[in-house]
Amino acid sequence: MKRSKFIDNLFSRATLRGITAIVIFVLIWEFGARSEELTGWRMPFLGLVPAPSAVAASWAGLLGDPSYWQSWYMSFLRVFGGFTAAMLLGIPLGLFMAINKTFHGLYFPTFEIMRPIPPLAWVPASIIFWPTQELSIAFVTFLGAFYTIVLNVLGGAKSINKQYLQAAQSMGASQWDIFRRIVLPATLPSIVVGSAVGMGITWEVVVAAEMISGGGASGGAGGGLGFFIWSSYVGGSYEQIVVGMISIGIAGYFSSELLRQLGGFFTPWLKTR
């Protein structure tokens, strides 16, 4: 039953459309990249980009290279480290601001002044005040997700239908029970949305931070995918730049998918809508 559903999905129209789109995209790209050698006329933009076949060949060579996978590993580590810290700090902070007016009044103005500072503007400062380069990259990554998560949690917890709270009160629920069984689940969908957006920003930030901070101690392999792209550019290997870019696309997709699955697991009632 489950298997046939999976196969149905595999051959569904949506999947076919997706595959068709990717094939057409690659074909146009291949033609554009080879336009000068094929027709003598160089297609603008695409004419300067390495062809997908060349990128694939370069990628195939990298698949056996441990330092390429080390880059994946380092970027994932930083993204999930920063992201997890942002969740652990951001969710309680957002909830606490939503339920405690005094704390909201004390903390929110500072929060709103800090929030518009782009995470990347923190790079020099964080390199100065964190003892290791690793910590400073993780900190910048953390900032990328933190503000979005806090704002979403705060907004979600504040917009709870008042009738849920009153219904619970009128059934004799304690403040703690209302928090645990009403406020928290009612905020969960916002937490999931905030995390998904935060995760996206985290990948943007980590790549930029890695480009700025360089290869690190282990001779370049510790630099992550951002540094992988940068060093490919410096070394003049344009195929590898594209490999790095596509790698980040794939990494970002899997991170988001993981969050979607987790989010669906924690909010089963939303699937019924």
Added chain:
Amino acid sequence: MNTSTQDNFTANTGARVQEASEIVVSNVSKTYGSGPFSKTVIKDCSFTIESNKLTVMIGPSGCGKSTLIQLIAGFETPDTGTITMNGAPITGPGKDRLVLFQESALFPWMTTYDNIMYGPRARGEGLKEAAKQADFLLAKVGLEAFRDKYPTQLSGGMQRRAELARAMINKPEVMILDEPFRGLDNMSKELMWEYYASLYEEDRNTNFFVTTDIDEAIFLADRLLIMSNLPTSTRSVIEIDIPRPRKIDTLADNQRSNEIKKEVMTLLHEEAMKSFSGGSKAAADFLDAYSKRAE
């Protein structure tokens, strides 16, 4: 709060021993805002929700009916006047006065069963007994098959029945219902009237039911409170002496029912006209013509 919480629920029938529980609202006023932006919603309002009767409150929409519910439920406090239950002033929300809200307030993240069990679990009392009672109530409201479904998977009528069950498991002394069947289609609405009336007739607890629907009011009420327009006060009280159980189709031919309906309509039209026209000549003319047509 919770002045009398002794367990007077008989486990297997769901019927309750009758007990006096009367709410008296006297000279209550409530104003929102201050200065030039203030709005007096309730002014010098007095009435009694009599024990073991179904009191229905009807009034033009936009009058302070929902505010009165907030006050009686204890979510807000009146500016002046007093509200007492069995002689003791109401100081806050409590499970002795359970509110069923206008729109469904079932918790979307809980299944029907978990919603019904919310009250007992929140208070952590008699969970074994409550679980039995929840199954009994699920059967009573005809939702056994929907025990593990989420509210969004239920129809409007089922949601209201689930909410009735969620309220009943707490054995409230007084049930307060704020336009609970609003938004249902006419068929489900009439079914809900009959269903709700039969539940009430079983145990005759004190019920306070707020509506804007005249047919609903006359079909359900033992006593009918007719409210004035803003600022709200009690305009008139009618005892509905039509014998129970009532049937919707026979009620339409019932002489007494039609007399009451006419009387209520006249009063409500007067009140509606006050708010609707609001000084506008055109609106006043329209209402004048409308009330003539209704006669």
